[in-house]
Every structure is written in structure tokens, then in C-alpha cells.
Amino acid sequence: MKKLMYLLALASALCIHVSAQSSQEDSPENLRKYVPILPSVKAQMWKIDPKIGYAVHNVGGGVYVISDNGWQSAFLVTDEGVIVFDAPASFGKSIPSEIAKVTDKPIKMLVYSHAHKDHIGGSAAFKNIKDLKIVSLDTVSDFLKEMNDPNRLLPNETFKTTKTLTLGGHTVELTRHEYHSNEGDLFIYVPKAKFLMAVDCVTPGYAPFSGFDITTNFHQYLKVFDELLAYKFDTFVGGHLTSIGTREDVEISKEFTLDVYNTVKRVHNNMDQTAVWSGTAKVVGPDNEFLIFKVLLDKVVDDSVKELQPRWINRLAGVDVWLPSHVRTALIYVRWDDKE
Structure with a gap:
């Protein structure tokens, strides 16, 4: 029973927040979690x-x-x-x-x-x-x-x-x-x-x-x-x-983009990836590498979103709608293309 509860807890932890891209299946309660357009x-x-x-x-x-x-x-x-x-x-x-x-x-x-x-x-x-x-x-x-x-x-x-x-x-x-x-x-x-x-x-x-x-x-x-x-x-x-x-809008968009990029890079590079990898492997087995990798990437995304959203939620409309997707885009770049 304890093992079942543990696995259920892990499964819950692996769930990704469903963004507005899949809002057709969102309940009214979930949709209300998104903030209204800024006045x-x-x-x-x-x-x-x-x-x-x-x-x-x-x-x-x-x-x-x-x-x-x-x-x-x-x-x-x-x-x-x-x-x-x-x-x-x-x-x-x-x-x-x-x-x-x-x-x-x-x-x-x-x-x-x-x-x-x-x-x-x-x-x-x-x-x-x-x-x-x-x-x-x-x-x-x-x-x-x-x-x-x-x-x-x-x-x-x-x-x-x-x-x-x-x-x-x-x-x-x-x-x-x-x-x-x-x-x-x-x-x-x-x-x-x-x-x-x-x-x-x-x-x-x-x-x-x-x-x-x-x-x-x-x-x-x-x-x-x-x-x-x-x-x-x-x-x-x-x-x-x-x-x-105006020029100010371009400057604000630049500030937002660089904040996302720099935050994701810091969170990713400072994370103890070996610990996350080995800890997940103990639960799902070392051969399920896609799932282990998913857990690692999801943690970078989740931690980055939690840090970024409070800084921008009252400055730009739609931050809570698209921020996870922006973080994932930056993460792909940081992980596979960027310099250290």
C-alpha cells in the first residue's frame, strides 16, 4: 500500500501544468486560474x-x-x-x-x-x-x-x-x-x-x-x-x-526575454542533475531514460516559472498563459545550443 501511494505521488509530481494551448479540455475552474488582462x-x-x-x-x-x-x-x-x-x-x-x-x-x-x-x-x-x-x-x-x-x-x-x-x-x-x-x-x-x-x-x-x-x-x-x-x-x-x-515596448520585451533566458540558464546549470537523475532512476528504473530526462527538464521548467512569474505577472498580459512555453524554448537553447 505504501509503495502504491508513493508511486501515485510520483505520478502526480510528473504531471505538467496544462497551458492555454490545450484549453479545450480545461474546466472553468482551471481557466479561472489565469489572471484577467491587465487594465x-x-x-x-x-x-x-x-x-x-x-x-x-x-x-x-x-x-x-x-x-x-x-x-x-x-x-x-x-x-x-x-x-x-x-x-x-x-x-x-x-x-x-x-x-x-x-x-x-x-x-x-x-x-x-x-x-x-x-x-x-x-x-x-x-x-x-x-x-x-x-x-x-x-x-x-x-x-x-x-x-x-x-x-x-x-x-x-x-x-x-x-x-x-x-x-x-x-x-x-x-x-x-x-x-x-x-x-x-x-x-x-x-x-x-x-x-x-x-x-x-x-x-x-x-x-x-x-x-x-x-x-x-x-x-x-x-x-x-x-x-x-x-x-x-x-x-x-x-x-x-x-x-x-513604441521603443519602450521593444525595450520591455527585451528585458523579459533576457530575464527568462538568464533565469533558465542559472537554474539549469546550478541544479544537481546527477541527484535528480539517480533519485528518479531508483523509482522508475535506470533503463527508462526518457522518463528520467523528462523529470529533470520538468524540474528546471517548474523552478524557473515559479521564480519568473511573480516578477512579470503585473507587468505584461498573458505571462501566466505562455510563460511555461517560453521557459521550455529557452531551456532547449540552454541545454543543446548555448555556451556554458
């Missing part, structure tokens, strides 16, 4: 007419931002035409008509920040625009050709690392980075407007989405904030949720 973040939500579903804000310098409080895109109006930055699946079909309310100038270019369909899956609305240039990284174009997705129009103007677009006295600087998607990501910079757009790295007011915005390269993700801050910008668009950002 400061709620105050920044755009007032959107539910009959329309999105809103358009003029941020100056010819740049307009469109948001439905879930996704964001933007466009630049010049004397010779319009350049659009992304066409989200959620409201992309409405972008041409919204531009027509602002200017009678034609849409000349559509720029893809990266390949993910939630950000460019509404581009089919642009398929009948004559002589439209669709600009992307060459690797994004290659991927889209393979996917053959009718909702994501194929680019017809590609480049490898940098490109400057010129239209109506305005320039748009496009620069390749590798912080998020396998096919590459763009910084989109409009110098005259002091406007910078970099999708899926900074979400103003919030902790990043799951696993540091499902980054495929945490090593580069750690560098992205300094790369952003090297630009002179007043307005920042990260592609998601409820607010247009």
Missing part, C-alpha cells in the same frame, strides 16, 4: 465597430495601421500610389476598400513580412490589381510556390537580404532577419514616418505568444531587440493584438 492593456484596445470588425488609424508620415485587435497590417500612401504591408487572413479582403476611403491613388505594391498564412492569407483580395508588385524574400517565394495556396498570392519581385522600395518621394527599407520563421522575416522601415514593422517578435503590453512567438531560432531571437532599437522609430507594429507600440 493598462485593456485601455489600449482599439474601439472597433463590431459591424466592421476592424479600424484604421493614421500614425503620420503617410502611414496607416489597420487592426482588428487580433492582427495588424499597414499601408503607406504616397503621391504616386500605395504600398501595403501584409494582408492578414482575418481582414485582408477589406484592405483595398479601406485604402480607397483614404486616397484615390492606386495600390502599387504588397510586401510580405514572412510566409505565415495568418499574416498574408488575405492577399487573394489583391489578385485583380493591375501591375501589382508583390515583394518578398526569395525563400518566402520558394516556400509559397511549394505550398500552392490560392489564398497567398505568389510574389513577383524577390530579394535575398536587403531592398529599398521607392515611390512618390518615399522610401521603404526592407531587411532580412531570421528570428521567427524558417523562411526568414522582414524589418519594414519607413524613415520619413519613423515607422518600423517587424511581425511576431514584440506584442506591446503582452508577453510573447507561445514559445517566444513560435520562434524557429531562439539564438537570433535573442538579438532581435537590439537590431530593432538600432532604428530611429516612434511607431512600432508587431502584427498582433491591441496596441501600436
Whole structure:
């Protein structure tokens, strides 16, 4: 009986907290364990007419931002035409008509920040625009050709690392980075407007989405904030949720990311891993190495989350929702890629 109780206790200790990613099976009681959205973040939500579903804000310098409080895109109006930055699946079909309310100038270019369909899956609305240039990284174009997705129009103007677009006295600087998607990501910079757009790295007011915005390269993700801050910008668009950002939002996201990384590294490197390994092996047997390894990694995650969450729960929305996933992303990097 004592052995049974001990095994049951061990099984309980091995259970991982189920995050919001699997919330379909969560009970109302479990869902209530997550804290409400911070009032400061709620105050920044755009007032959107539910009959329309999105809103358009003029941020100056010819740049307009469109948001439905879930996704964001933007466009630049010049004397010779319009350049659009992304066409989200959620409201992309409405972008041409919204531009027509602002200017009678034609849409000349559509720029893809990266390949993910939630950000460019509404581009089919642009398929009948004559002589439209669709600009992307060459690797994004290659991927889209393979996917053959009718909702994501194929680019017809590609480049490898940098490109400057010129239209109506305005320039748009496009620069390749590798912080998020396998096919590459763009910084989109409009110098005259002091406007910078970099999708899926900074979400103003919030902790990043799951696993540091499902980054495929945490090593580069750690560098992205300094790369952003090297630009002179007043307005920042990260592609998601409820607010247009500023330099301060980039700085706070940098602080959060480095805190997670440094905490995980310290907890992992200071843990008596031999003791955890041998103690678990005595219970489950030395040959069940996957389970033993899982116990070790879970302990790093749990200890890191317990330390980090109190520091950030009242500073960024969604910390309790995604923090375990951020810690796991950092742990993979610390364990397998980072220097000692």
C-alpha cells in the first residue's frame, strides 16, 4: 500500500501544468486560474465597430495601421500610389476598400513580412490589381510556390537580404532577419514616418505568444531587440493584438526575454542533475531514460516559472498563459545550443 501511494505521488509530481494551448479540455475552474488582462492593456484596445470588425488609424508620415485587435497590417500612401504591408487572413479582403476611403491613388505594391498564412492569407483580395508588385524574400517565394495556396498570392519581385522600395518621394527599407520563421522575416522601415514593422517578435503590453512567438531560432531571437532599437522609430507594429507600440515596448520585451533566458540558464546549470537523475532512476528504473530526462527538464521548467512569474505577472498580459512555453524554448537553447 505504501509503495502504491508513493508511486501515485510520483505520478502526480510528473504531471505538467496544462497551458492555454490545450484549453479545450480545461474546466472553468482551471481557466479561472489565469489572471484577467491587465487594465493598462485593456485601455489600449482599439474601439472597433463590431459591424466592421476592424479600424484604421493614421500614425503620420503617410502611414496607416489597420487592426482588428487580433492582427495588424499597414499601408503607406504616397503621391504616386500605395504600398501595403501584409494582408492578414482575418481582414485582408477589406484592405483595398479601406485604402480607397483614404486616397484615390492606386495600390502599387504588397510586401510580405514572412510566409505565415495568418499574416498574408488575405492577399487573394489583391489578385485583380493591375501591375501589382508583390515583394518578398526569395525563400518566402520558394516556400509559397511549394505550398500552392490560392489564398497567398505568389510574389513577383524577390530579394535575398536587403531592398529599398521607392515611390512618390518615399522610401521603404526592407531587411532580412531570421528570428521567427524558417523562411526568414522582414524589418519594414519607413524613415520619413519613423515607422518600423517587424511581425511576431514584440506584442506591446503582452508577453510573447507561445514559445517566444513560435520562434524557429531562439539564438537570433535573442538579438532581435537590439537590431530593432538600432532604428530611429516612434511607431512600432508587431502584427498582433491591441496596441501600436513604441521603443519602450521593444525595450520591455527585451528585458523579459533576457530575464527568462538568464533565469533558465542559472537554474539549469546550478541544479544537481546527477541527484535528480539517480533519485528518479531508483523509482522508475535506470533503463527508462526518457522518463528520467523528462523529470529533470520538468524540474528546471517548474523552478524557473515559479521564480519568473511573480516578477512579470503585473507587468505584461498573458505571462501566466505562455510563460511555461517560453521557459521550455529557452531551456532547449540552454541545454543543446548555448555556451556554458
